[in-house]
Amino acid sequence: MSTGLRDRFFALSSGEASAEEAARYRAEVDANHAGPAAVVDGLSVSWHPTARFKSVRFVEADRIDAAVRDSFARPSAEAPYLAAVFVDPLELSFRTFENILPLDHLFAEAAAGFELTGREEVAEGAYTFSLRLPGPARAALEGLDSLGLYVPPLNAASRGGDRFIFHSALLAEALTGAVAKALPEPLLDGFSHVNPVFRCNRFEPGDANFHRHLDTPYYDGARGHVSRYTVLLYLTGGSGDPVLDLSGGAALTEIAPFTCVLFDQRYEHEGAPYRDGRKVFLRTELVFTDPGTGHDPEIGALFSKACYLTGESVFAPELARHADDYYDRVARAHWNGLAPGPDREPFVHKRFGGVDYVANGYDFWFPESGELSLAECAAITLMDYFNCRIGETSFRARCDSEVIEAEDTAWIPGFLRERSGGSAVPPFDKSLLFPEPERPVADAEMPCCSFHGMDGMDTTRSEEVIDCYIEAQEEAKAEVMPAPILILGEEAVLDPDRFAVQGNRIHVLGKSALAPVNFAACQGPGFASGDFVDTATTVGAVDLLVPPILFTESEGCYHLRFDFFRNSWTAGHQEQTAALIPVIRPLEESDFHFDEDDYYDEDEYDEEDEEEEEDEE
Structure with missing residues (x-):
């Protein structure tokens, strides 16, 4: 039955099924409550859709447990190393929203000889070109549409069509060389490269438009890199009303195959499907070295809110429009400074265990009570922001939530005082996980083999076994002891010593991995000391590499502020009142x-x- 659900999903995805057949299939999926088959990137995955696992993604097959790997479909003949998995949308977080596929091998022998010709400036800072390229490269690009890797985007309500995201350094390198030869000399100042992450978009006639929006610029503070121009490479040609509309600039109604459009990312734009056929195009950006950027913390705060509300929109779809608005405001702010927003903004009131709190993705408010420590507030903030798994359930799915829109934050302290409760992430002494070994007994020798038996043998007193036990403990300690948060079965606990409060900052001490820790076990032919050291339990060690969390205390509240992305950069701009010019x-x-x-x-x-x-x- 599960194999049938898997295969029919891909058959129906080809668009050959009637509406009645598709409805029957959805009903079967909703009635199937099978559990996960494996865990990849912290996400539980199934090889077929179920009532819980409905979002399809593609992962490298060798990352799936070998015992179940063959049950997962390989829908792309050109990329047989990619397996289709189904995930629970409630488990997604910013780490897993996007599914970036490695497709460099497709261009191993084709990413050379690219040339942009026929440059035409269609508006200030907007250009069109024709892409000339060798036959193999053309075939590789045209073949992207037939890979079977399209999925509906997370923000499908505002962008229409289907897409997949892939990484190809070879394709980016070939385009970088072509751009460097084709752009006007003034525009090449600081040009570094074409971003190797591409979005392959497909629109059919009748699909919804890609609504008017601004592209969020790429930024790498460590390298001083920022994107300034969007690149659209149309793999198919067609006409529309218009196909691409740059607000205040050009409106392109006819597009030839392999037309490349470059435009300044300050342009708000909208895209429409072709009237007469399938529209397929790639989107990436030109990256420049720009060490002179400034920073505005309010931009970073708004971007953090946008990311958070994107995740929350899975639970509360009405938040999607707020997230889209925040992303657009951030994109504008990078170039022109942060403009005032709407009078009302959304907040999410949550209850996790015995703790009520209010969050918007950058600010987290908790009631200041004797039972709730700053360390616990920080732990809840992190588990919420990263949507950590507790047992088999995502953090956010464990919360009771409601959306509240308000003009300001003045209501929050009184709201939380009425709901101040107990604790949800208690402190835990991690040393309890590592009991001291027994004392060795001189005559407790290892049996030579299973044939000679173990009658009367106490392996816990064997010096060899104890040495192996201690070695295994040390390996586990190296993973568990630095972790600020542990997941013990269905419960989250914290180590208060890993949360250091200095001034108005909470420093979270730990490593940078999020993975289960397996207390060592050894197996092999015959007997060895490791045969007598086994796994007692597994512990989820939430090791986080995060910036300090700022906090203040006022009106009976802890107010924590957390900016993980630090996406606060802004280009040099100067604001003037028109009357003063x-x-x-x-x-x-x-x-x-x-x-x-x-x-x-x-x-x-x-x-x-x-x-x-x-x-x-």
Whole structure:
């Protein structure tokens, strides 16, 4: 039955099924409550859709447990190393929203000889080109549409069509060389490369438009890299009303196959399907070295809110429009400064265990009570932001949530005082996971083999076994002891010593991995000391590499502020009020009116002043 659900999914995805058949299939999926088959990237995965696992993704097959790997479909003959998995949308977080596929091998022998010709400036900062390229490269690009890797985007309500995201350094390198030869010289100042992450978009006639929006610029603070231009490479040609509309700039109604459009990312734009066929295009950006960027913390805060609300929109779809608005405001702010937003903004009131709190993705408010420590507030903030798994359930799915829209934050302290409760992430002494070994007994020797038996043998007193036990413990300690948060079965606990409060900052001490820790076990032929050291339990060690969390205490509340992305960069800009901008004109004789008394007092002007004036001359 599960194999049938898997295979019919891909058959129906080809668009050959009637509406009635598709409805029957959805009903079967909703009635199937099978559990996960494996875990990849922290996500539970199934090889077929179920009532819980409905979002399809593609992962490298060798990352799936070998025991179940063959059950997962390989829908792409050109990329047989990719397996289709189904995930629970409630488990997604910013780490797993996007599914970036490695497709460099497709261009191993084809990414050379690219040339952009026929440059035409269709608006200020917007250009069109024709892409000339060898036959193998053309075939490789045209073949992207037939890979069977398309999925609906997370924000499908605002962008229409289907897409997949892939990485190809070879394709980016070939385009980088072509761009460097084709762009006007002034635009090449600081140009570094074409971003190797591409979005392959497909629209059919009748699909919804890709709504008017601004592209969020790429930024790498460590390298001083920022994107300035969007690149659209149309793999198919067609016409639309218009196909691409750059607000205040060009409106392109006809597109030829392998047309490349470059435009300044300050342009708001909208895309429409072709009237007469399938529209397929790639989107990436030109990256420049720009070490002169400034920073505005409010932009970073708004971006953090946008990411958070994207995840929350899985639970509350009404938040999607707020997230889209935040992304657009951030994109504008990078170039023009942060403009005022709407009068009301969304907040999410949550209850996790015995703790009520309010969050918007950057600010997290908790009631200040004797039972709730700053370390616990920080732990809940992190588990919420990263949507950590507790047992088999995502953090956010364990919360009772409601969306509240308000004009300001003044209501929050009183709201939380009425709901102040207990604790949800208790402290835990991690040393309890590592009991001391037994003392060795001199005559407790290892049996030579299973044939000679173990009658009367106490392996826990064997010096060899104890040495192996201690070695295994040390390996586990190296993973568990630095972790600020542990997942013990269905419960989250914290180590208060890994949360250091200094001034108005909470420093989270730990490593940078999020993975289950397996207490060592050994197996092999015959007997060895490791045969007598087994796994007692597994512990989820949430090791996080995060910036400090800022906090304040006021009106009976802890107010935590967390910006993981630090996406606060801003290009140099200057704001002026229109009334203060001078309009220049030449002065005429009639403009000069003065009285000598306004400039000097005759009684005070003496010979000494006259001598000093002559010296200056």
